[in-house]
Amino acid sequence: MSTVILKIGGSVITDKSSVESEKRTEIERISREIAAFKKENDINLILVHGAGSFGHPQAMKWLKDGFSARGVYLTHRSVKTLNSIVLESLNNAGVAALPVHPLSSCILENGKIIDLGIGQIRLMLEKGITPVLHGDVVMDRVKGAAVLSGDRLIPYLASVMNASRIGAGSDVDGVLDYSGKVIKKITPQIFAGIKKNIQGSASTDVTGGMLGKVSELLELSGKGISSRIFNASREGMVSRFLNGEDAGTLIADK
Ligand SMILES: Nc1ncnc2c1ncn2[C@@H]1O[C@H](COP(=O)(O)OP(=O)(O)O)[C@@H](O)[C@H]1O
Ligand SMILES: [Mg+2]
Structure with a gap:
């Protein structure tokens, strides 16, 4: 499947x-768009959500001076609150969904994932359950702890789970060029020429914003796995992506 x-x-x-x-x-x-798709399609779905205002301001406040158990706790607690809200909404909409917290299942080395327990993810998928991961603060062999963005989780999961379709829904119509137009396709070949117009987030964001997203997904494209960045704030776009229709910017090797 x-x-x-x-x-x-x-x-x-x-x-x-x-x-x-x-x-x-x-x-x-x-949640409703996901529920409608799941009802019609027998496809394994893994969800990842960002932390937004339940993680970035907290990490800035509690972890700016480096590792502390209390900082990790307070940051994780906040994003876990958001995760619970998402889980409640998905389950109410009819999606069988369960949480997978990176703090409890992942190890980093200098911010890079070196281990992520996927045993439970596989078992959930076998039972038709949607695992829901999220950006989190995670134990790191070098730094003590570090922020793991949802954007960094996707390429790792895509490789180990051999995913066929990968999408990052954001609040913009895709990766935009200097004039604000959506770039239909980004390949490693054209990236150098457009990189200067791709920046971090306009709001509080301790991860890479749009540039971080594109960089992570370009690295994944090198393994022959393409992905899309599209606007999940627009009604119907999550459905479009899930159904394999054209949406936003395609990140591909060629
Ligand atoms: N070239 C670009 N195209 C689109 N968005 C960009 C670009 N450069 C910077 N951005 C910013 O990146 C933001 C998306 O990144 P981010 O806020 O981290 O979103 P998310 O919450 O989806 O991770 C956009 O809202 C925009 O402010
Ligand atoms: Mg972000």
Whole structure:
């Protein structure tokens, strides 16, 4: 059975200009789009969501001076609150979904994933359950602990799970060029020429914003796995992506 990985950005499901402010109507709408797709399709779906205002401001406040158990705890607690809201919404919409917390299942080395327990993810998929991972603060062999973005989780999961479709839903129509137009396709060949127009996030974001997203997904494209960046804030776009239709920017090797 083919596997689809969908990341929903923190910018979509939270108000990033605030602290711990979720966008319930957006979370519920996306849950309905996912539920409708799951009902019609026998496909393994793995969800990843960003932390938005339940992680970035907390990591900035509690982890800016480096590792502390209390900082890890407070940051993780916040993103876990958002994860619970997402899980509640998915389950209410009829999606059998369970949480997988990176802090409890992953090990980093200088920010890079070196281990992620996928045993439980595989078992959930076998039972038709949608595992829901999220950006998190994770134990790191070098740094003590480090922020693991949802954007970094997707390429790792895509490789180990041999995923057929990968998408990152954000709050913009795709990767935009200097004039604000959506770039239909990004390959390693054209990246150098457009990189200067791709930046971090406009809001509080301790990970890489759009440039981080594109960099992670370009690395994945090198393994022959392409992906899409599209606007999950627009109604119907999550459905479009899940159904394999054209959406946003394609990141591909060629
Ligand atoms: N060239 C670009 N195209 C699209 N977005 C860009 C670009 N450069 C910077 N950005 C910023 O990146 C943001 C998306 O990254 P981010 O806020 O981290 O979203 P997410 O919550 O989905 O991870 C956009 O809202 C925009 O402010
Ligand atoms: Mg981000």
